[in-house]
Amino acid sequence: QVQLVESGGGLVQAGDSLRLSCAASGRTFSLYAMGWFRQAPGKERECVAVISRSGSSTYYLESVKGRFSISRDNAKNTVYLQMNSLKPEDTAVYYCAAQETYYTRSASTNSKDFGSWGQGTQVTVSS
Numbered sequence: 207q208v209q210l211v212e213s214g215g216g217l218v219q220a221g222d223s224l225r226l227s228c229a230a231s232g233r234t235f236s237l238y239a240m241g242w243f244r245q246a247p248g249k250e251r252e253c254v255a256v257i258s259r260s261g262s263s264t265y266y267l268e269s270v271k272g273r274f275s276i277s278r279d280n281a282k283n284t285v286y287l288q289m290n291s292l293k294p295e296d297t298a299v300y301y302c303a304a305q306e307t308y309y310t311r312s313a314s315t316n317s318k319d320f321g322s323w324g325q326g327t328q329v330t331v332s333s
Contacts, residue, residue, distance in 0.1 A: 208233045215327030226287040228302030235283040239305040239313030244298035259310040292331045299326040
């Protein structure tokens with residue numbers, strides 16, 4: 207398993223930006239597709255963004271398209287989530303997750319396919 211540690215969360219106002227980082231250790235980072243999930247109080251966890259092993263393919267939750275951007279630096283074993291134009295409805299605990307996969311250019315968005323998870327970082331957006 208790969209170990210994941212998120213950072214970068216915080217309290218911001220609507221319209222502000224945040225960048226979340228997730229540092230991986232323990233196994234070869236490039237073997238994993240990476241994803242960001244979030245869970246708000248009383249709601250189910252949802253997949254926000256996923257990036258393939260190569261970084262050539264990405265997926266975004268419809269409600270964050272055009273505002274969020276996922277990227278990875280395989281040399282630094284880190285995946286990022288740049289969040290712009292934040293809205294109060296983006297308030298949630300954000301989790302980084304790793305999906306070990308053979309495929310370099312595609313990845314699943316199903317949380318059950320992600321075997322390693324970080325501890326989560328709180329993002330709170332005030333109106």
